[in-house]
Amino acid sequence: MSQNVVTVPPGADYFTIERSFAAPRTLVWRCYTQPQHLARFWGPRDARTSATVDLRVGGLWRTVWTYDSGQTYGYSSVYLELIEPERIHYRDAPGDWTGGLDGLPPAELVSTITLTERDAQTVVLAHVRAASIALRDETVARGFAGMVGVGNDRLSDYLETLAQKGAV
Numbered sequence: 581m582s583q584n585v586v587t588v589p590p591g592a593d594y595f596t597i598e599r600s601f602a603a604p605r606t607l608v609w610r611c612y613t614q615p616q617h618l619a620r621f622w623g624p625r626d627a628r629t630s631a632t633v634d635l636r637v638g639g640l641w642r643t644v645w646t647y648d649s650g651q652t653y654g655y656s657s658v659y660l661e662l663i664e665p666e667r668i669h670y671r672d673a674p675g676d677w678t679g680g681l682d683g684l685p686p687a688e689l690v691s692t693i694t695l696t697e698r699d700a701q702t703v704v705l706a707h708v709r710a711a712s713i714a715l716r717d718e719t720v721a722r723g724f725a726g727m728v729g730v731g732n733d734r735l736s737d738y739l740e741t742l743a744q745k746g747a748v
Contacts, residue, residue, distance in 0.1 A: 582701075582736065584729040593716050594709040597725055599732045600701040603739040608695055608702040609665035611735060618643065621734035624727065627653075637661060640679040641670060657691075658684065668693040688715060704732070 582600040589595070601608055611617040618631040627645035634640050637659055644654035656677050661669035671687040692707045706728060710716035 584725070584732055586725045586729075588716075588720055588725075591713065593711075593713050594707060595716060595720055595725065596708070597706040597728050597732075598703065599729075599736075600698070600703050601736055601739055602700070603702055603743065605695050605697050605702045606665050607739065607742065608704065608735075611738070612668055612693060612695075613662075613664075617738070620738045622731055624730060625734065634679060635659070635662065638680045640673065640677060660690070666695055687711065689719065 582602075585596075585598040587596045587598075611621065613633060613635050615631040615633045618633070619629045622631060622643055623629040623645045627647050630644045630646070632640070632642045639659045641657045641659065642654065643656075644652055646652045654675060656673040656675055657670040658673045658677065658679065658681065659668070659670050660681075661667065669690075669692045671684075671690040673684060677684070688711050690709045694705045694707070696703045696705070708716075708719070708724070710719055
């Protein structure tokens with residue numbers, strides 16, 4: 581199994597997480613942009629994930645995790661740029677945001693997911709830029725990269741399931 585490579589440059593306001601997947605880039609793109617796929621891997625293993633996606637610049641991507649206890653956690657992101665099947669650029673948004681770019685408060689985290697084909701693999705590079713070095717350090721300390729790693733493990737398993745079903 582491929583491993584997550586997390587890079588946290590000293591003194592920078594960003595970090596990166598890289599992972600290779602044994603799947604075509606177009607399939608990995610669909611997994612990141614279609615809610616029925618996102619719900620299968622985005623988030624912790626001990627929660628049920630639901631996702632809604634308005635796949636356009638200014639469109640809203642909303643994810644909600646529901647735990648067996650009934651507790652929920654959700655967050656919203658707004659797409660800033662979409663280049664299929666290469667790049668997904670997005671930022672955080674208030675939980676009650678309905679979409680669009682006008683009037684958004686300053687972003688805390690701006691992320692870019694880049695998909696590159698290399699040696700019959702799809703390399704996914706998540707570049708996460710924080711509003712400050714202190715926020716970047718806090719985000720890393722809270723385990724953000726570890727949570728992405730869990731999602732990547734789940735995505736790897738899911739892609740294998742899709743391959744077995746012939747969805748590649």
